[in-house]
Amino acid sequence: MIGRIHWWTVILVGVIATIWIIPVLGIVVTSLRPPSEVALGWWRLDTFSITFSAWIRVWDEYPLAQAFWFTGMLAALATLGTMLLAPVAAYAFHFLKFPFRRLLLILIINAFVLPQQVVVIPLFTLWRDLKLIDNIAAVLIPYIGLSFAWSIFLVKNFLEDFPKELIEAAKIDGCGPISTLRHVVLPNATSPIFAVGVLQFLWTWNALLLPMLYLRSMQPLPVLLTKVAGTYESNWDLRSVAAIVTTIVPLIVFVIFQRQFAAGSQTRTGAKE
Amino acid sequence: MIRSVAETVTDRSGVPSRAGGGQLRLPTTRGWRIKEAPAAWLLIAPVIILFGISVVYPLIDTIRLSFFDIKGLAPAKWVGIGNYVTLFNDATFRNTLLTTLIFTLGTTVISVSLGWVLAMLCAFAPVHTTPFRGMMFVTFGISEAVSGYMWLNILRPDKAGLLNAVIGIFVPGYAHSWLGDPNTALWALIFVASWSGVGLPLMLCFAAVQSIPKTVLEAAYMDGAKPTSIMRHIMMPLSLPGVRVAIFINLLGALRAFDIIYVMTGGGPVRATETVGYFMYRESMTQFKLGYGAAATVVLLVAVLVISIPAIIQRTAGAK
Numbered sequence: 001m002i003g004r005i006h007w008w009t010v011i012l013v014g015v016i017a018t019i020w021i022i023p024v025l026g027i028v029v030t031s032l033r034p035p036s037e038v039a040l041g042w043w044r045l046d047t048f049s050i051t052f053s054a055w056i057r058v059w060d061e062y063p064l065a066q067a068f069w070f071t072g073m074l075a076a077l078a079t080l081g082t083m084l085l086a087p088v089a090a091y092a093f094h095f096l097k098f099p100f101r102r103l104l105l106i107l108i109i110n111a112f113v114l115p116q117q118v119v120v121i122p123l124f125t126l127w128r129d130l131k132l133i134d135n136i137a138a139v140l141i142p143y144i145g146l147s148f149a150w151s152i153f154l155v156k157n158f159l160e161d162f163p164k165e166l167i168e169a170a171k172i173d174g175c176g177p178i179s180t181l182r183h184v185v186l187p188n189a190t191s192p193i194f195a196v197g198v199l200q201f202l203w204t205w206n207a208l209l210l211p212m213l214y215l216r217s218m219q220p221l222p223v224l225l226t227k228v229a230g231t232y233e234s235n236w237d238l239r240s241v242a243a244i245v246t247t248i249v250p251l252i253v254f255v256i257f258q259r260q261f262a263a264g265s266q267t268r269t270g271a272k273e
Numbered sequence: 274m275i276r277s278v279a280e281t282v283t284d285r286s287g288v289p290s291r292a293g294g295g296q297l298r299l300p301t302t303r304g305w306r307i308k309e310a311p312a313a314w315l316l317i318a319p320v321i322i323l324f325g326i327s328v329v330y331p332l333i334d335t336i337r338l339s340f341f342d343i344k345g346l347a348p349a350k351w352v353g354i355g356n357y358v359t360l361f362n363d364a365t366f367r368n369t370l371l372t373t374l375i376f377t378l379g380t381t382v383i384s385v386s387l388g389w390v391l392a393m394l395c396a397f398a399p400v401h402t403t404p405f406r407g408m409m410f411v412t413f414g415i416s417e418a419v420s421g422y423m424w425l426n427i428l429r430p431d432k433a434g435l436l437n438a439v440i441g442i443f444v445p446g447y448a449h450s451w452l453g454d455p456n457t458a459l460w461a462l463i464f465v466a467s468w469s470g471v472g473l474p475l476m477l478c479f480a481a482v483q484s485i486p487k488t489v490l491e492a493a494y495m496d497g498a499k500p501t502s503i504m505r506h507i508m509m510p511l512s513l514p515g516v517r518v519a520i521f522i523n524l525l526g527a528l529r530a531f532d533i534i535y536v537m538t539g540g541g542p543v544r545a546t547e548t549v550g551y552f553m554y555r556e557s558m559t560q561f562k563l564g565y566g567a568a569a570t571v572v573l574l575v576a577v578l579v580i581s582i583p584a585i586i587q588r589t590a591g592a593k
Contacts, residue, residue: 006397006500010405013394017405020412020468023423026435030426041433042426089320096313104321105592111328113581115529117550118574119327121557121567122334126326145327148320153588177312206416208532213558222418226536229422236426247419254414258407 031055031240038236054237061238062228064221064245071205071220072249074136078143078204082151083197085144087189090155091181095167109156111149116209119146127214138214143204151196158192159185198257205250221246335574338567349564356568365544366552366569373548373576376463377527383467385519388474393508396482397500406475413472420469421536428452428461452538455545462546466533470526474519481515482508524580528573549573 030042034051038044059065092098093105119142127138162185170180186193208222215223225246228239339356341349360366391409395402412420427435430450441447451461485508493503531550534540540547540555547555550573557566578585 009394009397009500010401013391013402013405016391017408020409020471022435023420023427023468024412024415026426027423039433041435041438043435043438085319085323089317092313092316096309096316098310098313101313102592104317106589107329108320108324109588109592110585111324113525113577113585114328114332115550115573115577117529117531117553117570118335119331120554121338121563121570122331123327124558125334125338125563126330141323142327145323145325148324149328152320176308178316181316202414206418208416208418208535209554222416222532225418225422229425229536239422240426243419243422247415250416251411251414255411258410258414 027240027243030236031244033237035235035237054241058238058241058245061235062224062242064224064242067219067221067224068245070218071222074139074143074211074220075201075205077136078140078147079197079201081140081144082147082200083193086148086151086196087155087186087193088181089148090152090159091185092177093152094156094159094162095180095185096177105156108148109153111146112153114146114149116142116146120209120213124213133214134216136215139207139210142210143200143207147196147200147203151200154196155189155192158189162188195257198253202250202254335567335570338564339571341564341567343563344561352564356565359565360568360572365547368544369547369549369552370572372459372546373528373550375459376466376530376546376548377524379460379463380466380470380527380530381520381523383463384470385474385478385516385523387467388471388476388519389478389509389512389516391471391475392478392482392512393504395479396508399483406479409475410472412469415469417466417469417530417532418536421465421533424461424465424468425452425537453542455542458538458542459546462534462537465537466527466530469533470523474516474523477515477519477522478512481512484515485511521580521584525577528577528580549576 026042030038031054032050032052033042034049034053037047037049040046093101123138123142124133127133127135132138166184166188167180170184175183205220206222207220208226211220212223212226219227221242225239225242228242338349340351340353342352342355343349391406395406415423428451429437430453431448432438432441432446434448434451436451437448440449449457452458489507489511490503493507498506528548529550530548531554534546534548534551535554538546540551549569553566553569553573555566556562556569560566
């Protein structure tokens with residue numbers, strides 16, 4: 001704090017922040033008020049009543065519940081895949097010597113700049129030829145494969161400060177490279193592994209482009225939302241509920257793990273695909 | 274936790290043992306060396322396979338396909354740089370390039386400068402503004418698709434849209450179709466993308482401002498500097514390195530934007546809000562011109578690589 005508190009800055013920032021969350025407030029209010037009352041705007045108070053009608057009806061109108069579980073399953077599998085594979089590879093890249101190590105590492109950690117548009121056409125033709133369209137592997141493989149650029153970088157950065165003495169001690173005790181990983185490195189690297197998991201979960205839950213293109217019969221929430229939102233119906237109440245259901249889980253995860261997210265997204269380039 | 278492992282490791286008996294003449298005899302490490310490379314390959318094999326399928330193969334294949342004329346399932350025909358020639362003679366694509374430039378720069382300038390100014394303001398009362406920073410950072414946790422939907426609600430073309438209603442206070446009966454008018458659709462999109470993206474520059478810039486030594490700020494304050502001149506002459510120059518990171522991240526994010534365009538305008542009206550990242554999707558996945566779409570993707574890729582050169586050099590040098 002510099003000198004005394006400057007209240008004018010608190011007020012100014014407060015006003016801007018309040019304006020900032022109006023759109024969020026907008027869909028929450030829209031979802032809770034009867035459409036007849038909000039025909040002229042969700043903020044109007046001519047008559048005011050709260051109804052959960054849209055929250056009850058929406059599950060019959062759209063396959064929201066199915067999409068919810070499906071999204072959770074996709075995100076959980078992709079998160080698990082990245083949390084298992086990335087730390088193991090980061091360990092190999094950091095502590096083991098093998099041919100082409102540095103070349104492979106440079107390739108992987110620089111891939112973070114690639115936009116996901118690059119995979120769209122090649123994987124579409126590949127999945128079509130392999131009859132994998134509409135198979136969850138069609139999205140899980142790129143979800144996990146694209147995550148390595150930032151996840152390996154993040155874990156490897158953490159390992160840079162990992163005490164070398166522990167590795168030496170394990171070596172002297174007769175641990176091979178794999179038992180050193182299992183008994184010494186992994187148990188002491190839970191924080192970056194967890195951070196990687198949170199980021200990957202948010203990214204895969206919110207993914208739109210790849211599932212929209214590679215899945216047909218079952219689609220995750222963001223894809224369902226775009227289909228629902230794109231119709232020219234006036235059921236703003238139902239669509240607002242769908243939007244809230246789509247974003248509530250990642251939003252809660254995000255709020256709880258804000259700190260890790262702010263640190264991690266520097267390596268994940270901040271793009272919220 | 275690290276300490277407990279260290280204790281268990283050193284507690285084990287029989288490790289470096291003194292045998293005869295007080296000479297320290299270390300166990301041989303040959304076993305470790307021999308097993309090292311195969312073990313490493315075993316550990317990275319799944320990563321190499323998945324990375325190969327989802328990054329290396331698509332990268333090479335996108336470039337290869339960009340030299341072919343492919344329409345739907347018909348056999349591919351080699352056209353050399355034909356796709357690129359068509360691309361740059363295509364008025365729509367040239368317009369797309371301009372749209373991409375405006376969208377990318379607009380979003381970056383608005384979100385970074387707003388985040389920066391707010392970060393500096395917050396630095397004058399870091400504790401009291403914590404909830405407000407949280408409120409603005411939360412929008413960053415909402416996916417682009419949902420953010421777009423929220424703003425469709427605010428930007429409704431009739432009087433039930435909040436923006437029209439607010440303007441309506443001053444101009445009675447005001448009703449503008451913000452997303453239906455080619456002149457305002459792109460700017461509406463830029464504004465929404467900045468709204469959704471400001472949280473990250475705010476946090477990065479705030480961290481940069483907070484890392485300025487307190488003594489420097491206190492000295493300026495003792496010398497009677499006004500808050501505005503502290504911001505202008507001390508905070509701005511000293512937080513610049515952090516701001517550069519924010520600028521790079523936002524440029525990259527805006528270049529690859531897709532979700533928000535898809536949800537809010539679908540590239541319209543009359544393709545006025547199509548960026549290169551959206552153009553490639555439309556040409557390849559809705560028109561099934563795979564080769565043409567691949568050529569557009571390569572153009573996007575070149576743009577991304579050009580702005581990423583400093584970051585790539587930095588990461589490559591740091592890869593030990």
